[in-house]
Amino acid sequence: xKRLLSEAxxxxxxxxxxxxxxxxxxxxxEKIQEDTNIIDDLGGDSILFLEMFEEFKTKYQIDLEVRxxxxxxxxxxxxxxxxxxxxxxxxxxxxxxxxxxxxx
Amino acid sequence: xxxxxxxFFPESDVAVTGVGMITPLGISAPECWENMLxxxxxxxxxxxxxxxxxxxxxxxxxxxxxxxxxKSMIHKRTFKQTxxxxxxxxxxxxxxxxxxxxxxxxxxxxRCAVIFGTTGSSVRTLAEHVDGPDKFKIIREMFNxxxxxxxMDFGFKGYSFTISAGSESxxxxxxxxxxxxxxxxxxxxIACGADTLLTANFLRRLKAFQCLCRNTxxxxxxxxxxxxxxxxxxxxxxxxxxxLESIRSANQRNxxxxxxxSGYGNISQFSVHQPDTAMTRSMELAVxxxxxxxxxxxxxxxxxxxxxxxxxxxxxxxxxxxxxxAHDLLISAHKSMIGHTFSASGVIxxxxxxxxxxxxxxxxxxxxxxxxxxxxxxxxxxxxxxxDNGAAIVNSFGLTGHYFSLVLKSSEH
Numbered sequence: 001x002k003r004l005l006s007e008a009x010x011x012x013x014x015x016x017x018x019x020x021x022x023x024x025x026x027x028x029x030e031k032i033q034e035d036t037n038i039i040d041d042l043g044g045d046s047i048l049f050l051e052m053f054e055e056f057k058t059k060y061q062i063d064l065e066v067r068x069x070x071x072x073x074x075x076x077x078x079x080x081x082x083x084x085x086x087x088x089x090x091x092x093x094x095x096x097x098x099x100x101x102x103x104x
Numbered sequence: 105x106x107x108x109x110x111x112f113f114p115e116s117d118v119a120v121t122g123v124g125m126i127t128p129l130g131i132s133a134p135e136c137w138e139n140m141l142x143x144x145x146x147x148x149x150x151x152x153x154x155x156x157x158x159x160x161x162x163x164x165x166x167x168x169x170x171x172x173x174x175k176s177m178i179h180k181r182t183f184k185q186t187x188x189x190x191x192x193x194x195x196x197x198x199x200x201x202x203x204x205x206x207x208x209x210x211x212x213x214x215r216c217a218v219i220f221g222t223t224g225s226s227v228r229t230l231a232e233h234v235d236g237p238d239k240f241k242i243i244r245e246m247f248n249x250x251x252x253x254x255x256m257d258f259g260f261k262g263y264s265f266t267i268s269a270g271s272e273s274x275x276x277x278x279x280x281x282x283x284x285x286x287x288x289x290x291x292x293x294i295a296c297g298a299d300t301l302l303t304a305n306f307l308r309r310l311k312a313f314q315c316l317c318r319n320t321x322x323x324x325x326x327x328x329x330x331x332x333x334x335x336x337x338x339x340x341x342x343x344x345x346x347x348l349e350s351i352r353s354a355n356q357r358n359x360x361x362x363x364x365x366s367g368y369g370n371i372s373q374f375s376v377h378q379p380d381t382a383m384t385r386s387m388e389l390a391v392x393x394x395x396x397x398x399x400x401x402x403x404x405x406x407x408x409x410x411x412x413x414x415x416x417x418x419x420x421x422x423x424x425x426x427x428x429x430a431h432d433l434l435i436s437a438h439k440s441m442i443g444h445t446f447s448a449s450g451v452i453x454x455x456x457x458x459x460x461x462x463x464x465x466x467x468x469x470x471x472x473x474x475x476x477x478x479x480x481x482x483x484x485x486x487x488x489x490x491x492d493n494g495a496a497i498v499n500s501f502g503l504t505g506h507y508f509s510l511v512l513k514s515s516e517h
Contacts, residue, residue, distance in 0.1 A: 024181065025179075025181055026180040026181070043179035043180075043181055043182065044181065045182075045185075047185075047240075048181070051239070
């Protein structure tokens, strides 16, 4: 299943991710900039990424195993807010094809 | 000719280069140390839970200032992922590292280790089971949580594990840290003990051991180690961390050294009756491994729980090991002021002995009022004294059968 997110949808998801991080880390969303490192700058941790991916997978009804996301992250390191947003865009748009050609 | 234990290891001595401490007497090592030297008690009426069903209604709660310290040092998300004993350990380790002036970039992080000792507070503090988010239950309550957190906080990539040996868990952490360095398996080790056993359930269950002090309207005078009218100890929350380091590492980075650890003894005897022989053996093993002559030992940081049997047995054991020299020794019990912090207690004793060797000041045994003819040694009653000593022993003996003695020597002798 593939889908293409419109710019409007991307803006909505961008803001949802920012708000999710702000809620979980109990900080002002304004503190989260695109180059903000979620672990080093905001006190996040690796479990937070797993929780976040699960949250957005469920919300956007993506049928995808977390281990596939783990494989994806081997080639697409996710540390900053911008990298996180791009990863979630990829997860929603590519779904189970997330690592399709990359794994071959 | 028999070989000495010291012949086997490439590194013979281990430096103590940092101390961090949180007890009912204070939220930093300097604050605790100052209050110990002043002979103050941290025991007070328990207010943090309902004591109506508890056999003893006094204990060693942490100072109110601890909550503020925790809020300033622990991130909100980390708070939800940890229990109190883990947070105490993290803050103690942070203070110890800062005190040691260790920069992780200046050492090989793969040779920096963490050993945490606990009786198991992480799964014993019932309220924290219920309060925390369920999704964090595993990482919050797992036994290796504190060691893992400390390793992550400081970028230590060597050994990182938790050990449990009753109330000697922290002491055991020091002993194993010493082994890691002596066996050249690590350069730097944070050894830490922390427990938060001041709970209603624990007090009720501990009653079976007949070791708790009597209630008194004056809690500060409740714990009376070596006094004729001693009745037992009060339970306290607390933690203590020390940085142990190979002499080579400490010298390379020009670290300040509190004292040198030069040996330990450990024996198990699973009977609460007549522990004299285990205490004697523990001290003898420690002295033998250290290679230090008994004459150089001037101070003993006693286990000194204030129970009728422990204090008598410890006195007898000291007399057996030291003979006539026993009467010349200075012996003090920090539990008279702090109470029993379980896994932290041996590490606190170790830190006190290290600071004593460095500063020449010995904190007292407080509440010593009526001499016991059977406990007739010099327990440094009620007031600190100044005394330069070449070496010291730290005793840490437990209700659950573990007996440890640690030997420290001055870095200047």
